[in-house]
Amino acid sequence: MALANNVSMPGPAIEIENLTKEYPYGFLHLKKKTSLEGLTMQVQSGEVFGFLGPNGAGKTTTIKLLMGLIFPTSGHARLLGKRTDDVQMHRDIGYLPEQPYFYDYLTAAEVLDYFAKFFDFTAQDRRDRVQRMLKKVGLETAGKIQLRKYSKGMLQRVGLAQAILHDPQLVILDEPMSGLDPVGRREVRDIILELKHAGKTILFSTHILPDAEMLCDRVGVIVGGKLQGVGAPGEIVGIQAQKMEILFTLASGGAQTGAPMVANATRTGDRYRLQIAEQELYAALAQLREAGAKILSVAQVKPSLEEYFMHLVAADRAQAAAVEVTGK
């Protein structure tokens, strides 16, 4: 179901090929649970890529595989041309874990300084970067408070700061909006857009669809460990059958005409709204004209990303239920 990438970009920042992750469980680890199955996709340099899926779909598993925190059962991935087991890969990659938690006995400034030490910056450079990052995420006044006194939203900001501390080319954020209030979400969105304008590549996972629609050049939808579709948010929802919407009024002022199309329409005031499949359009128009309707407009209705997403989740659940019944 994957779509062709229409966005012109210099080259892939992330290349994933047939990535599969299985976890053994049960007695003697004889059973296997597949968290991710044959994932193949690319994220182009300079794009904002949204990784969408319900809880347990395989988003975090994919991100952990990319970061080398867990190891694939099969397949491989390259980030910025480097293998995921190459530790030097991390010099140009920033990562925000899901529900980040840091050393609570340290202050935000100390945590950032600690992480900065792994990039061989000078002491002065570290101090400057830490101050800059604290300001960027709105924690400049809370930088000297121990993290054990931070709220979830504040920890999320520290997480974001440590992810971009070293000015990485590729930023991977696992649920960056999670736990944030509307103001915090807006600030994170602004930071993502700022990174995009600076030419960085951003991959972020989320289940907050309006954020993905607003920010992403492309999205990938993963359900049940399988990639269901990749494309621009506006493009990907077009995968589903298109619907048409006809807006009309009736000369009879709403009197029953007996036409089935009119009976199916939704009335608002003296206007009627009728949604039909694209192939039924001409038949519907002919029927409405016969019924004396005055056609006000005919427009294509695209489902939202949320509708598309829910459609995929429902299909996956139906399939899972069918497997459970048939045992296949």
Added chain:
Amino acid sequence: MTHIGAVALNTFREAVRDRVLYNLVFFALLMMGAAILVGQISIGIEQIVIVSLGLSAISFIGLLMAIFIGVGLVSKEMDKRTIYALLAKPVRRWEFLVGKFAGLIFTLAVNTAAMSAGLFLALLCVKHALERSDAELLVAVYFILLKLAIVVALALLFSCSTTSLLSILYCAGFYVAGSFVQQMRTLRGDLAGPATAALMRWLSYVLPNFENFSVTGAVAHGVAIPRALILQNTLYAAVYCSVVLAAAAIIFSRRNLK
């Protein structure tokens, strides 16, 4: 080395801020109480009692810290998920592990040094003057620290491969078994059976030999520690720790951080 140093410093800072070194207060109270009590009830053997009690307390408190903090070095980072952000930096897993090891050894060294100072003060209270031979106490303290280094390495190895509770039990088991290595080595085949005796002899070379580090009795009685033993124990601890840490690093480098 910078990476290892950064992890080690953070481990030490954690111990300080989590008030792990508060055990020193307990030790200080124990030593003061012992000095007062010993001064009243023992005649002529004050030094033996104070040194035995002091070194045993240093060893016991250090052992508790080495096992409980050592087991938590890696598992705590994984349970609290602090390790994700760290290993997403250009740091190798073995550097993280060695840094954690070095950080706890430094913490134990500071702790042991402070307790040793307390022991010398207690001795001074009892004897009113220190002698040159009292410097042998430092050798005993150094051996305790070497012993603790091996325990920390074992704690890291176990915590990389199993649960915290099992790791604590394994560490304690290794410590107890390692304190009876000579007996295992000399177990007679006609008493325990040839197969058991052979197994015990083999195990005695695999288990850490903690008996070599136990010089409390000799030091308490003013017996000088042979300099060759210092070199031998230093080399033994260095090699044992290196092998155990290498095994821990291999296991940890393959571990999925779920």
